[in-house]
Amino acid sequence: xxxxxxxxxxxxxxxxxxxxxxxxxxxxxxxxxxxxxxxxxxxxxxxxxxxxxxxxxxxxxxxxxxxxxxxxxxxxxxxxxx
Amino acid sequence: xxxxxxxxxxxxxxxxxxxxxxxxxxxxxxxxxxxxxxxxxxxxxxxxxxxxxxxxxxxxxxxxxxxxxxxxxxxxxxxxxxxxxxxxxxxxxxxxxxxxxxxxxxxxxxxxxxxxxxxxxxxxxxxxxxxxxxxxxxxxxxxxxxxxxxxxxxxxxxxxxxxxxxxxxxxxxxxxxxxxxxxxxxxxxxxxxxxxxxxxxxxxxxxxxxxxxxxxxxxxxxxxxxxxxxxxxxxxxxxxxxxxxxxxxxxxxxxxxxxxxxxxxxxxxxxxxxxxxxxxxxxxxxxxxxxxxxxxxxxxxxxxxxxxxxxxxxxxxxxxxxxxxxxxxxxxxxxxx
Numbered sequence: 001x002x003x004x005x006x007x008x009x010x011x012x013x014x015x016x017x018x019x020x021x022x023x024x025x026x027x028x029x030x031x032x033x034x035x036x037x038x039x040x041x042x043x044x045x046x047x048x049x050x051x052x053x054x055x056x057x058x059x060x061x062x063x064x065x066x067x068x069x070x071x072x073x074x075x076x077x078x079x080x081x082x
Numbered sequence: 083x084x085x086x087x088x089x090x091x092x093x094x095x096x097x098x099x100x101x102x103x104x105x106x107x108x109x110x111x112x113x114x115x116x117x118x119x120x121x122x123x124x125x126x127x128x129x130x131x132x133x134x135x136x137x138x139x140x141x142x143x144x145x146x147x148x149x150x151x152x153x154x155x156x157x158x159x160x161x162x163x164x165x166x167x168x169x170x171x172x173x174x175x176x177x178x179x180x181x182x183x184x185x186x187x188x189x190x191x192x193x194x195x196x197x198x199x200x201x202x203x204x205x206x207x208x209x210x211x212x213x214x215x216x217x218x219x220x221x222x223x224x225x226x227x228x229x230x231x232x233x234x235x236x237x238x239x240x241x242x243x244x245x246x247x248x249x250x251x252x253x254x255x256x257x258x259x260x261x262x263x264x265x266x267x268x269x270x271x272x273x274x275x276x277x278x279x280x281x282x283x284x285x286x287x288x289x290x291x292x293x294x295x296x297x298x299x300x301x302x303x304x305x306x307x308x309x310x311x312x313x314x315x316x317x318x319x320x321x322x323x324x325x326x327x328x329x330x331x332x333x334x335x336x337x338x339x340x341x342x343x344x345x346x347x348x349x350x351x352x353x354x355x356x357x358x359x360x361x362x363x364x365x366x367x368x369x370x371x372x373x374x375x376x377x378x379x380x381x382x383x384x385x386x387x388x389x390x391x392x393x394x395x396x397x398x399x400x401x402x403x404x405x406x407x408x409x410x411x412x413x414x415x416x417x418x419x
Contacts (some may be wrong), residue, residue, distance in 0.1 A: 005265050007343065007350040007377060013268070015406045016383040019390070024382065025399030027324015 083370055086331035088128040088136040089345065092116050092146040093337060097170055099204030100194055102232040102272035104346040107264025110141060116337045118148035122155060124335050124355075129161060130362025131333055137164045138186065139345060144171035150184035162187035168194060170205075173215035182222075191219055191227045193254075195235060196245045202234075213249060220250030226297070227251045232259035232272040236282060240289040247293035254290070256283070257299040261408040264349050270408040276306040276401075277414070284311040296320065303385075303401035304394045305416045328399045330378045333365065341365070343381065346404055352377060385411035392417050 093115035094108045108114070116124075128136050143149060144167050156163055165186040171177045193216065194200055197209035205212070219225065227246050229235070235242060246254050258279060261270040274282065279302065290296050298321045304312060315321045326332030327344050334342050339355030342348055352374060359365040368374060384390055385400040392398070400406075400415065 005350065007347065007352050010263070010347070010350050010407075011377060011380045013407055014381060014383075014403070015410055016380075016385045016403075017387055017390075017411075018380075019384050020379040020382065021384055021390075021395070023396065024330075025324060025328050025396055027322070027328065027397060027399060 083366055084331065085131040085133060085333045085366075086329065087326050087333070088131065088133050089332065089334040090116065090121060090124060090128075090136055090138055091140065091334070091336045091345070091348070092121070092138050092143045092149070092152075093141040095145045096140060096142040096168075097145065097204070097206075098142070098168055098194065098200070101203070102230065102234070102259045102262070104260065104262045105141065105348060106262050106269075107267070107349060108141075112145075114337055115141075115146055116339075118151055118155075120339050121148065121152050124339055125156065125159065125161060127335075127359075127362050127365055128333065129159060131365065133333070134160060135162050135164070135187070137166060137190075139166045142171075143167055144169075144177065144181075150180055153184040153186055164188040164190055166190045166192065168192050169215045169219050170211060171215070172218050173211040178218060189219060189223050189225045191216070191225055191251075193227045193229050193242065193246055195229075196238060196241050199234070199238075213245075216246070216249040216251070225251070226253045226255050228255045228257065228299070230257050230259050231274070231279060231283070233274045234272065236274060239282065239286045240293075243290035243293045243296070251294060253295045253297060255297040255299055258302050258402075260301060260346060260402050260404040263347055263404075263407070268407050273408070276302045276405075276409075280306045280308060280311075284308050287311070298322065300398075301325070301402035302405070303389075303415050304398040305388075305392070305418050306414060309418075323397050324399055325402065327378070327403060328382050330369075330375075330382075341368075343377065344404070386415040388412070388415050388417035394418060 094105070094110050095112040095115065096103075096105075096110045099110070125136065138146070138149075140146065143165050146152075153163070163186045165188075167189060169189070169191045172181070194203050197212040200209060200212050216227070229242060231239070243254055258276075259273045261268050261273065284307070287296065298315060300321050300323045304323070332344075334345060335355070336342055336348055336351065340351035341353040341355070341359070342351050353359055353365070353368050359368045381403045382399070385403075385406045389395050389400045400411070405414070
């Protein structure tokens with residue numbers, strides 16, 4: 001019978017320290033300056049995935065660190081201060 | 083628990099055979115694809131997770147037969163999608179016309195090099211198709227092109243940047259090849275060692291910038307990069323780090339509905355659809371089980387002791403965890419304070 005490697009088996013091969021960080025890394029999302037300016041985004045959203053559509057709707061698809069006046073709606077919603 | 087991103091693996095079929103592909107182990111069978119019915123059920127789960135947007139990946143999702151029907155369904159449900167594609171189907175007039183009628187909200191285009199390289203990666207048609215497809219996308223959709231840097235691009239990175247710019251794109255986002263997984267086999271054959279990669283990129287950056295803007299989806303640890311280069315791309319906000327595995331907010335569904343931690347770990351499901359979960363509530367309950375949380379803790383543990391007091395860790399997270407199935411972290415990582 002073929003041996004099926006489970007996710008638990010696989011993770012045993014992971015070469016880390018085994019120490020879990022107390023604070024999870026949050027990553028960083030930069031502004032794709034040219035992309036945003038090309039799309040005439042009128043909001044100062046620092047989420048790189050914030051892409052205004054042709055109707056000027058701002059569609060964030062990830063957690064981001066928005067400016068207070070950002071009215072993003074979308075997946076994950078805006079975790080900023082709007 | 084709040085999820086912040088969702089992926090549907092629509093199919094395994096692909097019209098290319100890129101040697102570094104993380105899904106190489108699937109062997110790209112045309113018959114393995116998600117049914118429209120299952121896609122609708124899983125989309126219902128995703129909507130129940132309070133997500134309105136999802137990402138379609140493959141295989142090559144433009145070859146997924148129910149794509150346009152599914153896009154219609156999404157719109158009716160108030161949902162939207164990004165399709166991750168090599169874009170080649172856009173060279174076909176009939177496909178392009180249909181896509182324009184039933185588009186995804188966003189395209190994420192994965193370029194595979196200059197046109198001549200596509201033939202080595204399985205392109206069965208004339209290489210002119212590559213430029214036709216990419217130019218058509220650039221002209222009609224304002225998207226960013228992505229490139230997964232690997233050892234086959236060691237010599238010609240600026241030429242690729244030039245080609246992408248000639249197609250009409252203004253930005254190229256570069257990420258870095260990670261190991262592929264299938265059963266007991268973990269392969270890093272096409273990864274360029276992170277230290278060598280950093281030198282190649284830093285040396286060719288200026289030339290690439292002559293053609294277009296370069297962004298980095300940084301899945302290598304930040305400490306492998308020359309300090310002055312890293313400072314520059316951080317100051318200019320040209321770099322993204324982190325991933326959904328580290329935050330634990332990704333919901334990824336394979337063609338049969340099973341859930342995996344990462345697209346690259348397609349062969350090791352963490353949850354079976356219909357058994358471990360069947361709706362949004364049961365999915366969330368499953369993800370909050372201690373044994374499941376332990377899996378996520380295991381994969382995001384500090385790769386190296388050097389990361390523990392590194393000033394950059396909170397952004398960097400030690401790079402893509404998949405690297406540490408292949409490389410010894412202490413051979414790659416250095417502490418920067």
